[in-house]
Amino acid sequence: MRFKDQIDFVRQHIRKNKLRVFMTILAATMGTAFLIVLASVGFGIQDTIRDEMLSNRLITEIDVFSGDMDAPTIEGLKQREHVKAVVNRQSVSIRQETGMNGYIGGQSLIVTDFGEEAKVEFALKEGRLPQNEHEVVVGSHFAEGMIDPEKLDAEGEPVTYNGKLLGEEFTYKFGLYENDELFEEEIPLTIVGIAKEPSKDWVHDMKVYGDASIMPKVKQIFISNVEDAEVTDLFYSDVKMYADNLENVKSVSEAMKEDGFDVYSISDELERMDVFFLVLKAGLIFVGTIAILIASIGIFNTMTMAVTERTREIGVMKAIGASPKLIQRLFLMESAWIGIIGTFIAIVLSYGISYIANLLLPIIVASALGEEDLGSLSVTFSIIPWQLVLIASVISITVAMISGWRPARKATKIDVIQALRQEL
Template sequence: MLFKDQIDFVRQHVKKNRMRIFTTVLATTMGCAFLIVLASIAFGLQGTMKEEILSDSAVTKIEVYSNDEEKLDEKAIRNIPNVQAIVNKSNIQASAFPTVKFEKRSGNSEISFSNFEQAKKAKLKLSQGTYPSKKNEVIVGYNLGQNLFTKQELKEMEKEDDTTKEKKNKKGLQQSLLGKEITVAFQTEDDKKTKTRNYKVVGIGEKPVKEWLTDSTIQMDEAMKPIVLRDYNKVADQKLKEKEFYYVSHAVYATDLEAVKGILKKLKSMHLSVYSVTEQLDQLNVFFLALKIGLIFVGTIAVLIASIGIYNTMTMAVTERIREIGVMKAIGAGPRLVQRLFVMESAYIGVLGTVLAILISYIISFASNLFLPKILEAVMPESGIGELGIRFSTIPWELVLIASAISIGVAILSGWRPARKATKIDVIQALRQD
């Protein structure tokens, strides 16, 4: 019997029992769709969290923690293969934040000091302008201008309550500070002592990746550290040393993402405490791998339940076709051919149910990503879920292949035993059937 004839044979029997086959295919579709949709939740949440982590941190950045600057051997770190740059930042303690003034506006800001040559090597991006080349040139945070207010604006803000804060009239400087001159002032609470310096803004920091994040820092060259400390000591009547006034953070930048793990290993061998976003991603991947396996296992149970229907359908098919099987054997059909025909029929049910399940799963996935955020936002308007960009479901091709293999495999196994039963039917007894 040709393969084409075998397919026609299966189709004829499927048409004869349309309702029974339909209900069996429906059960298979529901089981497989449940498996895909359930597992897609893990894929969707993992994708969302991965994007969140990668957007909040530089993937090639490695933070190095050291309480004692002298112990940090920068020369040894630079000799590590694939190290692109080391960016050290000195940040003023929170108690010493200065006041920033521009025209009639003012506001508070944090000052940090960096080696801009190393920052260029690390390819740290700016939204506008360039890196400073002179001592009196600075880079300001993307949101610094928006946090500079006039006295009138401050009075209006004090009168506003939570329901009126989102007014149409925007407060704060709405134009760019690039090319402008700002004043940085250290002053006492009673304004009796003030020390001011003017700086030219030559660069604007990169825009924060999240709407709720703000960057109002002022980045200066490392050469300005002793000068700024001296200004503060004069105003505050103190004699603070640099270690008392600043806290230092170190960041090592790799040439690419693949080089990060090798550099991390070397830094740890130097007994340094380090952190990289890649380590967080590794932990995240392990957690979601376990979650995916668990969800696929639960979904597989639904497919196994559907397989009971396939087993019953194929058992009834064998019982109803005893005479037909006898005739086939009488004209020369071997046990393998008989078994193959019934296995093909169960496989047909599995394939058809799987194809329908994949289509339905993609529709459900699309609908859940489209409507769930809107529903949750309507139920919890203050949660901000709609702005987070959460994907509740993602169906990658790997999941489709795994689910298809499980669904079709279970369908074939469900039809295999009834097919074996068909091969053992006695020809004479089968032909005596009415």
């Protein structure tokens, strides 16, 4: 029998029992769609969390922790392979105060190397990076931290500074927390740049960014006012390395660990997250497979009834020389056909459900939480990658063929004489 004739044979018998076959296909469709949609939630949550992590920081950033981070050590880090920049931000660790045009604030001073900052694109909203002594860049929310304690607004709160910043001069003072007093000496600073606003609305940048030219003056004031002063107590370092691309972050991190540094990079976090979600997605696929196994019971019953109803036809086929392998193949093709049709419909249905879920669920969640601005709610509930479609298709079609294998074997063992005696 030619392959085309085998296809016609299968199609003919499917048409005879349209309703029963339709219900069997429907069961297979529901099982497969359940697997795909369920597992797609794992892919969607992973993608959402990954995007959130990557949006919060530079993906090539590596945090370096060390008790002894002096200038030679920093220079050594810059010479390492695949390192694009090393930014050492030194923060003043004592009480601080800024003053400008009658307004005062408590913004923190950070000393950094703007040459290295420029390599990792220190973003400015306006102005430029410092080039001369005592020039600084201020955070985008610097003005919000400047208040006039003598003036109150309509709500009884101190008035905040709302004038221009670029080109303005302000004073910087600091002192000890122990006696809650500031040293008399002031350092005049000029604003030449304003940093770009952080990507997250809830992050407020009120810091003052200066270069190393400020450090001698700060140290001099500190030493002259504090007996037995240790300059090492004045600053603390926050060192960040930046790899030349994401692929080299892991290799740079591992090399640093081998040399005794404590490091942390987003690649470590992503690796742990990927392991967790791999286990989660495997579990969701396992649960979804149970639904397909339940649907396989319907395929088994349908194929068993098909063999019983076609006993005479099978006897005739055997009588004219059909081999047991051919008979088995015909019934396996029929069960596979049910699995293929059910899988195809399930894939189309799953993409539709995924699209609707991603469209409506954020609105429902936002309404439940009382959120008016949906723009801040960037959650993807369902993603269906081609790998998931492939896995679900293989599972569905394989289970369908296994379900039809036993009835197909039964068909090959039908006795010819008994089958021909059976009435139509």
